[in-house]
Amino acid sequence: MADIYIMELYFDDMPDAICLQTEGIINCETLADFRDKLDTHLEQGKTKILLDFENLKHITSKGFSYLVFACEKVKAQGGFLVLAKVQEEVMQVFETLKLTEYFNFADSDAEVSKLFC
Numbered sequence: 556m557a558d559i560y561i562m563e564l565y566f567d568d569m570p571d572a573i574c575l576q577t578e579g580i581i582n583c584e585t586l587a588d589f590r591d592k593l594d595t596h597l598e599q600g601k602t603k604i605l606l607d608f609e610n611l612k613h614i615t616s617k618g619f620s621y622l623v624f625a626c627e628k629v630k631a632q633g634g635f636l637v638l639a640k641v642q643e644e645v646m647q648v649f650e651t652l653k654l655t656e657y658f659n660f661a662d663s664d665a666e667v668s669k670l671f672c
Contacts (some may be wrong), residue, residue, distance in 0.1 A: 559585035561592050571634070572603035572671065578610035581618035590621055597625070602634025603671060609640035619652060626658060637661050637670050 559581060564574040573596045581589050596604065604625070614622075622638075629636045639661045641649070649655050661667045 559588055561589065563592070563596075566671075569603060569671070571601055572605070573601045574605040574607055576607040576610070580613040580615075581611065581621075582613070582615040583617060586615075586617055586621060589618070593625055597628055597632075600632075602629060602632050604629055604634065604636040605639055605667060605671070606636065607639045608642065608645060611642060611645060614645055614648065619648070619654070623654070623657065635659055635670070637667065639667050 559577065559579040561578075562576040564576065566572045566574070575592060575596075577589070579585065593604070593606075606622075622636075626636045637659045640663075641660060646655075646660075649658070659670060661670055
């Protein structure tokens with residue numbers, strides 16, 4: 556059985572922002588947990604979303620579809636979604652699907668800071 560672990564990190568100086576550190580894989584078994592967690596924050600008015608994928612090993616097509624949906628939802632609310640520290644294998648899929656221009660990516664904490672400030 557696949558597992559996903561999601562840790563929520565809040566920004567004291569930005570109440571409209573959230574960081575979700577994600578570990579494991581996003582697939583049919585784990586997508587509902589990931590979606591529920593992110594949707595909860597979107598419903599609470601979070602418009603600055605940081606998804607830390609440093610420890611995310613794999614995403615299936617349904618996971619990519621949900622990320623596109625979530626990104627559209629955040630943008631419609633005037634916000635943005637940043638994917639941080641994406642593993643090379645996962646990034647190759649983003650490139651194959653031609654999604655690299657659709658999302659904001661950050662490879663380091665410094666890049667995250669620039670996008671969030």
